[in-house]
Amino acid sequence: MSTGSAWGPLLILLLASSLGVMGGVIVVPVLDVMRQELNLSEMGAGLIITSHGLTIAFTSPIAGWMVDRWGLRWPMAGGLILYGLAGGAGLFIDNYTGLIISRVFFGLGTAIVFTISTVAFFTLYQGSARNRMMGWRSSATSLGALVWPLVGGALGGISWNAAFGTYLVAIPIGIATCWLMPDARPSQKRPEGNAFTLLTGYPAICWVYVLLMALAMMSFALAVFLPQRLGQLGVTRPLIVSLYMVAMSSAAIITAMCYSRLRELASYETMLRLSFVAWTAAFLILGVISNPMILVLSPILVGIGQGLGFPAVTVLIGELVPNNLWGRATALSSTLMFLGQFLAPVILGPLASVVSITGVYLTLSAAASLLLLILLVTRISPRRALSAD
Numbered sequence: 001m002s003t004g005s006a007w008g009p010l011l012i013l014l015l016a017s018s019l020g021v022m023g024g025v026i027v028v029p030v031l032d033v034m035r036q037e038l039n040l041s042e043m044g045a046g047l048i049i050t051s052h053g054l055t056i057a058f059t060s061p062i063a064g065w066m067v068d069r070w071g072l073r074w075p076m077a078g079g080l081i082l083y084g085l086a087g088g089a090g091l092f093i094d095n096y097t098g099l100i101i102s103r104v105f106f107g108l109g110t111a112i113v114f115t116i117s118t119v120a121f122f123t124l125y126q127g128s129a130r131n132r133m134m135g136w137r138s139s140a141t142s143l144g145a146l147v148w149p150l151v152g153g154a155l156g157g158i159s160w161n162a163a164f165g166t167y168l169v170a171i172p173i174g175i176a177t178c179w180l181m182p183d184a185r186p187s188q189k190r191p192e193g194n195a196f197t198l199l200t201g202y203p204a205i206c207w208v209y210v211l212l213m214a215l216a217m218m219s220f221a222l223a224v225f226l227p228q229r230l231g232q233l234g235v236t237r238p239l240i241v242s243l244y245m246v247a248m249s250s251a252a253i254i255t256a257m258c259y260s261r262l263r264e265l266a267s268y269e270t271m272l273r274l275s276f277v278a279w280t281a282a283f284l285i286l287g288v289i290s291n292p293m294i295l296v297l298s299p300i301l302v303g304i305g306q307g308l309g310f311p312a313v314t315v316l317i318g319e320l321v322p323n324n325l326w327g328r329a330t331a332l333s334s335t336l337m338f339l340g341q342f343l344a345p346v347i348l349g350p351l352a353s354v355v356s357i358t359g360v361y362l363t364l365s366a367a368a369s370l371l372l373l374i375l376l377v378t379r380i381s382p383r384r385a386l387s388a389d
Helices: 007-020 028-037 042-070 074-090 096-124 127-156 161-180 195-200 203-230 238-259 261-266 268-288 296-320 323-376
Strands: none
Touching: 007 096, 007 127, 007 161, 028 042, 028 127, 028 203, 028 238, 028 268, 042 074, 042 096, 042 203, 042 323, 074 096, 074 161, 074 195, 096 127, 096 296, 096 323, 127 161, 127 203, 127 238, 127 296, 161 323, 195 203, 195 323, 203 238, 203 296, 203 323, 238 261, 238 296, 261 296, 268 296, 268 323, 296 323
């Protein structure tokens, strides 16, 4: 497919990208309400927005196998429909166990959509167009993180169940995919080896995966604990809480829109260093500031960190391996990213009970600064023009 020759597939991919972030942010505005009504612990509440990440971690390799075997169209269409049905099931569920079960199936749909849409960007676009499209994709993701929390927050004013109805939008997108998405495959050459041979054959990708997991954990640390922190400061209305996520998404959209131009001026290392500067400052503010008005600076900085970090690591993964390994490399990235999301409340929840939420944010600021120091003395050098042929 020639770059920019068909708007139909691009529209599907951008819409699917906007849905990827919906997995957790839709529930964030009503998370504290759900925690109180269902009598949940901090970790239990956090698992509602991250439990699907564990499913994604285990099922992403299946999505990679699906795209290698059946191409882009049919697996993506099925994944979108499953995403809508399983996510929308929360409309009718009013108990914790049922919610977690529905989130497991939702995670399978998300794994398919996320993995295959990423492979599609690598497959359908090349060269400088790929950087441009990755910037568009990040903008679409950030726009979704802006729009969908507002929708979820507005519906959450009716009831927390109503917020889950937002997921149903994936169903018509899945139906449209059957007609608009080409039946393309990443490569005609079959991939060889397994995840271990991928990591040993292309060791630079290991460091990229570490950064991806860190970005995922830090993103969800904000989503899990910010509503609770705001609740401690007297900010509890779902719509008001959603505005903090809107501030984050707005910053991420602006940053992502500039990604292609920034990439022309700066290396991947520079982009990632700037990203972790933003993360370090964001968590420092959350750890030391108690004024809700000033705290809005933190999600803005998080948005900047996301807008710089996620596109950089995603493109790096595609450039560090040949195209016949894109499905496998992307599936592994999905596994690690969503495992990081799942582990955020599992690790940070117990830590919060010991050192408080502000203590967690100060710990994360220190961790981000450590990764920044490592980035200052390391170099990631993609191997250009890698090919399966």
